Amino acid sequence: MVSYSPLKRSRNTCLMTSKKRPAVNCPTCQKLVDEKNPSDAWPFCSKRCKLIDLGEWASESYRVPGEKVNSNSSPEDENN
Numbered sequence: 001m002v003s004y005s006p007l008k009r010s011r012n013t014c015l016m017t018s019k020k021r022p023a024v025n026c027p028t029c030q031k032l033v034d035e036k037n038p039s040d041a042w043p044f045c046s047k048r049c050k051l052i053d054l055g056e057w058a059s060e061s062y063r064v065p066g067e068k069v070n071s072n073s074s075p076e077d078e079n080n
Helices: 047-058 075-079
Strands: none
Touching: none
């Protein structure tokens, strides 16, 4: 029987690639997130900053650029 051990990784290693994460500034508070200050919420410095960012997306403060969509028309109207 083969025994599998849990994946061992440091808090500063990407789970998928096992490569070290680059040092970045937290998108919310700009605090440096690097090897000396690892975070499970990477690229954010904390779960708090991660939730603040999520709240900004949820309140539509952040938007992805693109063409404006007319909410009154449907795709079926464009084909006719």
